[in-house]
Amino acid sequence: MSLPPIRVLTLSKLTGTKDWRLSLAHDRDVHLLIWVTRGQGRMLLNGTRRGVGTHNAILVPAGTLFSLELGRQGMGLAAQIPAGTQVRLPEGPRQLRVRDAPSIGELTSLFETAQREDSSGRELSQDALDAHIALMSVWLRRQIARPEHLPTPMNAAARLSARFCQRVTQFHATGISMAEHAEALNVTPTHLTRACKAATGRTAADLLTERVLYAARIALSETDVAIQDIARHLGFGSAAYFTRFIQAHTSKTPTVLRKSASR
Structure with missing residues (x-):
């Protein structure tokens, strides 16, 4: 089976001018490499909330829960890379805050x-894009090897939040409740809620709700x-x-959301 094509888009084209496509916690079936060229905001990645600014490179592996909010002034580029690619990408989600001008100019x-x-x-544009993504991967791996980009150790709350986020990507469409996730993680719902709130600024229930809402809006649109x-x-x-769930979080019915998306 052939892989889907590599795409390189502006962030505005990636979202289709619909902020929720990035701002709601979700995961994708492709790897995403984002290069922020203007603006600042915040994101959810690897179970933690982080600040984001200009010249941040963000690698989001397929199946990783994340969200990104840059505001109306934010700009950037994103490469959508199919899972299963032969290009050697770094393992795990990463955020690199790039400071030196040569590295910024190169990426x-x-x-x-x-x-x-x-x-x-x-013709052969996908072959060319394979080569460009391979060079981006080399750039990433060189940056990751630098001392200033060593990852910060995660505390207990962040580690638990990351484990919960992994479960959300796997089981969000099964109807499993937050309390059932907590039981599977061998913690109480209260402890899971506090850990997620400390690490992400969102409760565990908020994260689960956002992932379900994203899936619903994608299906409707x-x-x-x-x-x-x-x-x-x-x-x-x-x-x-x-329908009550959709109305509670969007103030619109599923039918209205679908019609507005088609327009």
Whole structure:
């Protein structure tokens, strides 16, 4: 089976001008490499909340729960890299705050060249993009080897939050409650909630809710699957319960959200 194509997009094209596509906690089935070129904000990555600024390189492996909020002034580029690629990428999620001008210029040039290749429509463009992503990976691995980019040790709350986030990506569509996740992690719901709040600024229930909401909004905006089938797939007991959930978090019904997305 052939892999999906590599894409190199601006952040605005990645989101389709819909902020929730990045701001809600979610995971993707592709690796994502983001290069922030302007603005500052915050993100969720590896179970912790972090500040984000200009010239931050962010690697989000496929299946990793994350979110990113840069605000209206934020700008950047993103490479979507299919899982299963032959390109050797660094293991695990990473955030690199790049300070030296040569490294900034090198990655900016790699991204801009890859973006032009992606939009050119020329023959063998995916072969060329493979080569560009391989060079980006070399850049990443060189940066990670630098002393200033050694990862900060995680405290107990962050480690528990990261484990919970891994479970959310796996089981968000099963209807498993936050309390059931806590039991599987051998902690009380109160302890899990406090740990997630300390590490991410969101409660465990908030993270689970956001992941389900993201899946629901994607299904409503990108498919024509019947609403009752979406509800069933995401573990809701009924379409009515699903509708109340959507209204509570968006102030719109599923039908209205779907119609607005189609426009």
